[in-house]
Each structure stands twice: as structure tokens, then as C-alpha cells.
Amino acid sequence: MDWINAIVQGTLLGGLYALFAAGLSLIFGVMRLVNIAHGDLIVLAAYLGLSVSTGLGIHPLMALALVVPIMAAIGYVLQRGILNRTLGDDLLPPLLVTFGLSVILQNALLEIYSADPQKLQAGAIETASLQLGPLALGYLPLLMFVCSVAIIAGLQWMFYHTALGRAFRATSDRQDVAQLMGLNRAHVFGLAMALALAVTAVAGVFLGIRTSFDPSIGGGRLIFGFEAVIIGGLGNIWGTLAGGVVLGISQSIGAEINPGWQVLAGHVVFLAIIALRPRGLFPRMD
Amino acid sequence: MTHAVTRSSRTSRIAAVVGVALLLGLAAAPWWAGRADMRLMGEIFLFLSLATLWNLLAGYAGLVSVGQQAYVGLGGYSLFALTILAGVPAIWAIPLVGLLGALVAVPVAVLIFRLRGAYFAIGTWVIAEVFRLTAAQVSVLGGGSGTSLPADVVRDMAEGRDAREALAYWLALGVAVLVLGLAFAILRSRLGLALTALRDNELAARSLGIDIWRTKFIVYVATAGLTAMIGALIFIQKLRISPDAAFSVNDWTAFVIFIVVIGGIGTLEGPIIGTLVFFALREILADLGTIYLIALGVVAIVVMLRAPAGLWGLIRARTGAELFPISHRVRGETQQGDR
Numbered sequence: 001m002d003w004i005n006a007i008v009q010g011t012l013l014g015g016l017y018a019l020f021a022a023g024l025s026l027i028f029g030v031m032r033l034v035n036i037a038h039g040d041l042i043v044l045a046a047y048l049g050l051s052v053s054t055g056l057g058i059h060p061l062m063a064l065a066l067v068v069p070i071m072a073a074i075g076y077v078l079q080r081g082i083l084n085r086t087l088g089d090d091l092l093p094p095l096l097v098t099f100g101l102s103v104i105l106q107n108a109l110l111e112i113y114s115a116d117p118q119k120l121q122a123g124a125i126e127t128a129s130l131q132l133g134p135l136a137l138g139y140l141p142l143l144m145f146v147c148s149v150a151i152i153a154g155l156q157w158m159f160y161h162t163a164l165g166r167a168f169r170a171t172s173d174r175q176d177v178a179q180l181m182g183l184n185r186a187h188v189f190g191l192a193m194a195l196a197l198a199v200t201a202v203a204g205v206f207l208g209i210r211t212s213f214d215p216s217i218g219g220g221r222l223i224f225g226f227e228a229v230i231i232g233g234l235g236n237i238w239g240t241l242a243g244g245v246v247l248g249i250s251q252s253i254g255a256e257i258n259p260g261w262q263v264l265a266g267h268v269v270f271l272a273i274i275a276l277r278p279r280g281l282f283p284r285m286d
Numbered sequence: 287m288t289h290a291v292t293r294s295s296r297t298s299r300i301a302a303v304v305g306v307a308l309l310l311g312l313a314a315a316p317w318w319a320g321r322a323d324m325r326l327m328g329e330i331f332l333f334l335s336l337a338t339l340w341n342l343l344a345g346y347a348g349l350v351s352v353g354q355q356a357y358v359g360l361g362g363y364s365l366f367a368l369t370i371l372a373g374v375p376a377i378w379a380i381p382l383v384g385l386l387g388a389l390v391a392v393p394v395a396v397l398i399f400r401l402r403g404a405y406f407a408i409g410t411w412v413i414a415e416v417f418r419l420t421a422a423q424v425s426v427l428g429g430g431s432g433t434s435l436p437a438d439v440v441r442d443m444a445e446g447r448d449a450r451e452a453l454a455y456w457l458a459l460g461v462a463v464l465v466l467g468l469a470f471a472i473l474r475s476r477l478g479l480a481l482t483a484l485r486d487n488e489l490a491a492r493s494l495g496i497d498i499w500r501t502k503f504i505v506y507v508a509t510a511g512l513t514a515m516i517g518a519l520i521f522i523q524k525l526r527i528s529p530d531a532a533f534s535v536n537d538w539t540a541f542v543i544f545i546v547v548i549g550g551i552g553t554l555e556g557p558i559i560g561t562l563v564f565f566a567l568r569e570i571l572a573d574l575g576t577i578y579l580i581a582l583g584v585v586a587i588v589v590m591l592r593a594p595a596g597l598w599g600l601i602r603a604r605t606g607a608e609l610f611p612i613s614h615r616v617r618g619e620t621q622q623g624d625r
Binding site: 036085086094096103264274275 | 350401411415416540547580584
């Protein structure tokens with residue numbers, strides 16, 4: 001029974017990892033940019049959620065109404081102001097610039113909020129659970145999982161059924177031709193980063209409600225998101241959900257065997273997957 | 287008109303003479319420098335070595351690793367394990383640690399070379415995390431909270447504190463000379479030619495018959511072994527190790543990358559200049575704590591955007607100077623006089 005419980009809890013946790021991964025996957029898919037600061041941006045969103053919910057005295061989930069547009073605006077400005085200048089054939093400039101951003105963000109958060117762990121207080125819903133036979137499903141993890149699936153479905157729909165999605169796919173396929181067709185590449189990239197950070201905002205606030213956080217945990221979250229992207233298969237939006245769930249289940253089974261092995265088990269499964277299927281479980285893109 | 291191909295130039299010959307004089311002066315530091323200065327210089331040598339190795343990986347072999355802390359930490363932990371658990375004297379443990387680092391790098395390379403580009407980068411970070419979490423499980427070395435080097439191991443290294451400090455200093459200087467000398471020798475060799483071709487254009491290099499995988503593999507494994515030795519020296523200086531300190535991505539990778547980028551990636555001179563700038567900034571701004579790290583990040587971003595070839599790139603573009611004679615220069619005999 002413990003094992004079934006571990007699998008169910010791992011699946012729910014996987015929804016959160018899929019949200020970490022969705023932002024990464026989106027910006028890599030559209031502009032081939034790997035953002036080392038992604039994890040620190042997730043932590044930034046959690047801190048924004050903290051400031052908004054305590055400042056205005058509202059529930060952290062209500063704070064999303066402010067955190068999401070703020071993060072989207074940060075994304076657009078960041079992309080147009082700095083990151084667009086780093087894009088090209090060379091992998092190093094975006095990597096180094098986002099590494100620099102990561103160190104700046106971590107230390108700025110440390111300066112403002114100190115190193116003390118924080119948590120977003122979500123009230124009674126944190127402990128309420130749905131009893132399904134012998135399984136207890138927390139309402140909060142369940143809600144987060146449903147939200148994650150809905151966001152990923154929304155991204156998939158946006159990508160294949162809207163003018164914006166068409167613009168993303170066009171610039172992703174051939175930047176110069178898309179530019180000739182009247183798309184402003186710099187603006188499209190700005191929008192992609194805005195959308196990615198809007199998703200990241202939700203991920204950050206969910207993370208902050210689920211566990212305590214401090215300025216140093218960004219790197220770990222980046223790695224979880226990255227592992228989910230690779231496990232799911234590059235360029236596949238639904239794949240990020242599958243990857244997140246595989247990672248979540250691996251971690252909770254690892255924790256079931258030995259509490260010290262939770263994160264390690266996730267990494268080991270990831271390494272096993274790149275050894276056996278280097279293109280991930282459901283690859284879409286070369 | 288006949289032509290001659292030369293490698294050395296007047297600048298490089300002067301640099302060689304100055305370099306040897308500087309090296310002799312530095313080797314004599316225990317007789318003229320204070321303890322604090324020697325510790326700082328030792329740290330500078332170790333960072334210079336880390337930066338030179340990362341530059342060889344990322345600047346030449348195109349292996350952009352953000353996980354070199356895996357080998358720094360492995361080196362530190364292996365040293366502690368060999369001295370504490372196996373009773374090997376610290377001095378003999380250092381070359382063993384280097385060998386171990388290279389051995390561990392072989393299966394790691396086979397695995398993560400499957401990932402390309404940016405995904406390779408983060409894959410190396412995952413490896414470092416696996417090493418860190420594994421180290422935290424080793425309870426004989428203190429588990430998650432780490433352990434100190436026992437007093438008798440430290441005492442066996444040399445008689446008295448001054449002799450010990452001098453030894454640690456010479457080891458750091460020695461490894462820096464070894465790493466720079468090796469990088470210089472590699473870049474002037476056949477392998478170096480392959481690496482330079484790789485740096486400039488991987489596709490063109492492959493079409494000329496260079497075995498890309500093998501070249502990268504050799505560089506990755508050699509770098510890993512040397513990085514592990516540097517890790518051992520770092521923790522001989524610190525005398526204390528913990529998983530978070532040994533496998534810190536900021537200390538052993540982010541700062542090292544900043545050093546290389548600020549100095550100039552893809553040149554041997556770049557990391558030297560970058561290391562001096564890094565430590566100058568640190569000594570000036572150290573009191574500011576986190577503000578200093580924010581400033582460092584800003585400087586790295588500005589250099590990357592405005593001068594991607596780094597400070598040495600700027601100097602070289604103006605003067606064509608080369609302190610380490612690596613490239614070939616073609617000169618007409620008539621110009622021989624103005625060399």
C-alpha cells in the first residue's frame with residue numbers, strides 16, 4: 001500500500017515538476033535558449049508571492065493575479081533588453097549571461113529577504129484531504145496537479161491553434177524567413193519569454209505553498225525542470241508532463257526506500273534514461 | 287622573396303624571460319611573504335589552474351561544462367578518504383586523487399557525451415549533484431555535515447606550521463605551473479591543432495578527418511584528473527570538507543567561468559588576466575558581501591555582451607600580442623629585421 005501511495009504522491013509532485021519544465025521547454029523550443037537562471041526565476045516568483053500575499057493580506061493563490069503579470073513583464077523586458085543580444089549559433093553567450101543573471105538574482109534575494117527559509121501560508125486547504133479508500137489525496141496537491149495539466153493543455157492548444165503559436169513555430173523553424181513574412185523576431189521572442197515566466201510564476205507560487213524555500217534552492221529546481229524536459233523528450237509539450245511525472249514517481253519511490261535517496265533516485269533514473277534513450281521517452285524534435 | 291614561419295615573437299620571448307623571473311620570485315615567497323599573503327597567492331594559483339582547465343574544455347574542446355565542481359569535490363573527498371580511512375600520507379594521496387578523478391571521468395564522459403550543447407552543460411551539473419548527494423551519504427566522512435582533516439594527518443605533512451604553510455603554497459604553485467605548462471604543451475602539439483580547429487569550426491574540423499569524440503574525450507578525462515588534484519589541494523588548505531562546500535556550483539564553476547569570460551575565452555592568457563581581475567575585485571569589494579557577487583555577475587554580463595573576446599581579446603585586437611607562442615606567423619625574409 002505504501003508503494004501505491006508513493007506512486008500517487010509522486011505523480012502529483014510530477015505536476016509541479018512539469019510546470020518547472022514547461023517554461024524551459026517553451027523558451028528552448030522557440031529560441032534555442034537554455035536559461036540557467038530559470039530555477040532562480042522560480043524562486044523569485046515564490047518571493048513575489050510572499051511579498052504580495054503578506055503585503056496585501058491575501059491568499060497566496062489570489063496573489064497569482066499580480067505575480068503572473070509581474071513575472072510576464074519581467075520576462076518581456078529581460079528578453080528584449082538582454083537575452084536577445086546573446087542569441088546566435090554560439091552556445092556560450094546565452095549560457096554565461098544567464099549564469100550571471102542567476103548569481104545576481106540569488107544574491108539580490110539574499111540581500112532583500114535574508115537566507116531564512118520562508119513558506120507561503122495557504123490556510124486550511126493545506127491539511128484537507130480527499131479519502132479514496134486507503135489513499136489520502138491532499139486537496140492542495142490535487143489542485144496543483146489539475147492546474148498543471150490545464151496549463152500544459154493550454155500551452156499545447158496555444159502552440160498549434162493560435163496566431164501567436166504559429167508565430168512561435170515559424171520563428172523556431174526559420175528565423176530569417178519568419179522575419180521576411182513580417183514577424184518581428186525580437187518581439188516574438190519577448191512574448192515567448194513573457195509566457196514562459198507567466199508559467200514560471202504559477203510554478204513558483206505552487207512551490208512556495210508546497211515546501212519552504214530560500215534564495216539558494218534555484219539550481220536544484222532548474223535541474224528538476226531540465227530532467228523532466230529530457231525524460232519527456234525534447235520539443236514535446238505533453239512530454240514535459242510525462243517527464244515530470246516519471247521524475248516525481250522516481251523521487252517518491254526513492255524516498256520510500258530511504259529518505260536520503262529522494263533526490264538521488266530522480267537523478268539516477270534520469271541518467272539511466274539518457275543511457276538507454278538519449279532522446280527521451282517521447283521525442284518530437286531533433 | 288622567401289618566407290619563414292615562426293612561432294615565437296619578441297613579445298613572447300620577453301614574456302618567457304619575465305615569466306621565469308616571476309616564477310623564481312614566487313617560488314621564494316615563503317622567505318619574503320607573510321602567512322596571509324601566501325594563503326591568498328595559493329588561492330590565486332588554484333583558481334588560475336581551475337580557470338585554465340575550464341578554458342581548455344569550453345574554450346577549445348567545445349565542452350561547456352557547468353559541473354566541474356563534481357571533480358573538485360571528488361578530489362577533496364578522495365583526499366580525505368585516502369588519508370583518514372586508508373592512512374595514505376597526504377603528499378602521496380594527491381597524485382592518486384588525480385588518477386582517480388581521471389578514472390571516474392571515463393564512464394561519466396561515455397554517458398554525458400550523449401547530450402549535446404546546452405543539455406550537455408546541465409547534464410554535467412546533474413553528475414555533480416549525484417556526487418554531492420552520494421558524498422552526503424558517506425557517514426564515515428561526516429555525511430551531510432562533513433568532517434575535518436585529523437590533526438595527525440596534518441602534522442605528518444611537514445614539521446611545524448610555517449613549513450606546512452610553505453608546503454601548501456608550493457603545491458598550489460606547482461599545480462598551477464603544471465596545468466599552464468601542460469595546456470601550453472597540448473596546444474602546441476598535434477592534439478592542440480585538432481583542438482584549435484575544433485574551437486574554430488567543428489564541422490570543418492571533422493571534414494578534415496579529426497576524430498571529434500576521441501579528442502573531446504581525451505581533454506575531458508585529462509581535465510577531470512587535474513581538477514580533482516586541484517580539489518585535493520583546495521581542501522588541504524581549508525582542512526575541512528562538507529558536501530555543500532566541496533560541490534558548490536558557485537565557487538568552483540560560476541566564478542571560474544566568470545574569470546575565463548572576463549579575461550578572454552579561447553586563449554591561454556585570458557584566464558591569467560581574468561584571475562587577477564577577479565581577485566582584485568574581491569580584495570576591493572570583499573566587505574560588501576553579496577553586493578560584490580552581484581557586481582561580479584554584472585561585470586560578467588557586460589563583458590559577454592560588449593567584449594565577448596574578453597580583456598585579453600581587446601588587447602590582442604589592438605596589438606596582436608601573444609605571450610604564449612602558439613600560433614604560426616608567416617613572415618617575409620625582408621621583414622626579419624623588425625621582429
